[in-house]
Amino acid sequence: xxxxTTPKSAVIAIGxxxxxxxxxxxxxxxxxRNAHATARAIVRLVERGWKIVITHGNGPQVGAALLxxxxxxxxxxxxxxxxxxxxxxxxxxxLLQRAMEYELRQIGLFTPIMTVLTQVRxxxxxPAFQNPTKxxxxxxxxLEAEEKQRRxxxxxxxxxxRGYRRVVPSPEPVEVFEEDIIxxxxxxxxxxxxxxxxxxxxxxxxxxxxxxxxxxxxxxRASALLAAGLGVDRFIISTDAxxxxxxxxxxxxxxxxxxxxxxxxxxxxxxxxxxxxxxPKVESAIQFLQKGGKEVVITSFExxxxxxxxxxxxxxxx
Amino acid sequence: xxxxTTPKSAVIAIGxxxxxxxxxxxxxxxxxRNAHATARAIVRLVERGWKIVITHGNGPQVGAALLxxxxxxxxxxxxxxxxxxxxxxxxxxxLLQRAMEYELRQIGLFTPIMTVLTQVRxxxxxPAFQNPTKxxxxxxxxLEAEEKQRRxxxxxxxxxxRGYRRVVPSPEPVEVFEEDIIxxxxxxxxxxxxxxxxxxxxxxxxxxxxxxxxxxxxxxRASALLAAGLGVDRFIISTDAxxxxxxxxxxxxxxxxxxxxxxxxxxxxxxxxxxxxxxPKVESAIQFLQKGGKEVVITSFExxxxxxxxxxxxxxxx
Numbered sequence: 001x002x003x004x005t006t007p008k009s010a011v012i013a014i015g016x017x018x019x020x021x022x023x024x025x026x027x028x029x030x031x032x033r034n035a036h037a038t039a040r041a042i043v044r045l046v047e048r049g050w051k052i053v054i055t056h057g058n059g060p061q062v063g064a065a066l067l068x069x070x071x072x073x074x075x076x077x078x079x080x081x082x083x084x085x086x087x088x089x090x091x092x093x094x095l096l097q098r099a100m101e102y103e104l105r106q107i108g109l110f111t112p113i114m115t116v117l118t119q120v121r122x123x124x125x126x127p128a129f130q131n132p133t134k135x136x137x138x139x140x141x142x143l144e145a146e147e148k149q150r151r152x153x154x155x156x157x158x159x160x161x162r163g164y165r166r167v168v169p170s171p172e173p174v175e176v177f178e179e180d181i182i183x184x185x186x187x188x189x190x191x192x193x194x195x196x197x198x199x200x201x202x203x204x205x206x207x208x209x210x211x212x213x214x215x216x217x218x219x220x221r222a223s224a225l226l227a228a229g230l231g232v233d234r235f236i237i238s239t240d241a242x243x244x245x246x247x248x249x250x251x252x253x254x255x256x257x258x259x260x261x262x263x264x265x266x267x268x269x270x271x272x273x274x275x276x277x278x279x280p281k282v283e284s285a286i287q288f289l290q291k292g293g294k295e296v297v298i299t300s301f302e303x304x305x306x307x308x309x310x311x312x313x314x315x316x317x318x
Numbered sequence: 319x320x321x322x323t324t325p326k327s328a329v330i331a332i333g334x335x336x337x338x339x340x341x342x343x344x345x346x347x348x349x350x351r352n353a354h355a356t357a358r359a360i361v362r363l364v365e366r367g368w369k370i371v372i373t374h375g376n377g378p379q380v381g382a383a384l385l386x387x388x389x390x391x392x393x394x395x396x397x398x399x400x401x402x403x404x405x406x407x408x409x410x411x412x413l414l415q416r417a418m419e420y421e422l423r424q425i426g427l428f429t430p431i432m433t434v435l436t437q438v439r440x441x442x443x444x445p446a447f448q449n450p451t452k453x454x455x456x457x458x459x460x461l462e463a464e465e466k467q468r469r470x471x472x473x474x475x476x477x478x479x480r481g482y483r484r485v486v487p488s489p490e491p492v493e494v495f496e497e498d499i500i501x502x503x504x505x506x507x508x509x510x511x512x513x514x515x516x517x518x519x520x521x522x523x524x525x526x527x528x529x530x531x532x533x534x535x536x537x538x539r540a541s542a543l544l545a546a547g548l549g550v551d552r553f554i555i556s557t558d559a560x561x562x563x564x565x566x567x568x569x570x571x572x573x574x575x576x577x578x579x580x581x582x583x584x585x586x587x588x589x590x591x592x593x594x595x596x597x598p599k600v601e602s603a604i605q606f607l608q609k610g611g612k613e614v615v616i617t618s619f620e621x622x623x624x625x626x627x628x629x630x631x632x633x634x635x636x
Contacts (some may be wrong), residue, residue, distance in 0.1 A: 028396075063394075068394065070390075090406075178432065
């Protein structure tokens, strides 16, 4: 895999709030409205000549998909987790693609855009499979949780206030199966939506036998892997926060406008970034830059354009 | 839209039995096993140098998706029908793509294959919207059916033996939004899975405002439209039957090895092909040929290779 940097190309990983905001139930109408707001920001980059790959999470959507499957299990066939991830790629891809198509046309652009079903290979012996940590799907009572554990072998964790929840492995992404396809499509001048929900986690057995896994891949890690593989020069992480902060919960709280990989690695080691939120984003940023990326920008979609101009957000460089 | 015929290119519309067979519940394991059997037939065409677009139905899958959404409606956001169609494109696309990838590699081929989320435009004033006829989703009791009608404005029909069922419009496909994208991807030498379930039905309002519809498009009609637009030379309809029959339920039953458009149109007018099954296939075949297609082959996937060689199936020519 050679690293050739294409000027003005970016992978933009959009966060949960780009589709479902705090306090929303996440109806399709709400998700579509939010998708339009995000799309309005992204099309400004397209207008400036950027080649764009959009990646996205699927936390609430895949949780809902699992719950739907479970509630109808007595009547229709169930969806295992890998299939649920697949379905959310088309659910969210459809909304994002429609929003992007509309917002592009509003500024006179007709750039083709497509949603690419994406499988991501993980290692069968990834330690995550021995230590599932990612909570997913609905909350259960103690009795229900015990039954799930017994019947399906699920790993359950207790959430003191809301009951029990299934946890699944979150293995490291090793290879984006569709990377080469995405590169070629980008080469045709199209916008690509890919690696939805971190990609469908699969392992590959000898003889090209691929197996879908009951796991989820962190979308920022998978996006960083894709960004490095494609050789885009910028990896943009769109999140709730306008930038990355130090001492986030303290009176000494301050934003990081610009930092190097070694500075961010040191902050990470200090425990500045919580494991569940900013931690994986900073780790993904470091991975991209260590593989040859030029710059990572972490900001909210509201500040995307200013961030690209260097006026907002956190900029991480090698 | 110009019609340039690419030699040895085909759209293959695969039928329901390629994924769920009679007597099966349609578990993901069953669907995957059936997908492999279909893929083993299709890769033989790829081996011979055919450029392939695979399209597929989604009847049982979209019915299950609607039921899942309904059963979980008190707990998570619901999926309207257009979103259900979208999710089935990735559900089935994932299984077909995995099966194709595996079966290609078994014969030493590494042809890239991708699943393309597909929207299909229909006319807002299509008469189907005034006359919904396509049964979809679960069966309901009389009481439930009346409630659905009242609460959601659904059109319900009575099935004498199994209860009440929702019917939705099945409008004519007018334009495959992603046709140009699919053409370019085919040009890169990739296999494409597209127009799943007939495509997500959308209408386009002035100002490029696209709206998803509570409707389903016949997958053979949408496939014929795509096949004609792409300018492939063959449109292959894979179905339960090894070929098209005349007098299907009579002692005079006989297969049609070869026929012209006008012969088939005459049989259609005679009422030889029932509206729910072979009728739309023959109509789609005629549409493709009238738009410049060279040949339509109707057969079962078991006879695909022999049918391509002219030894099996029904061959319809202009």
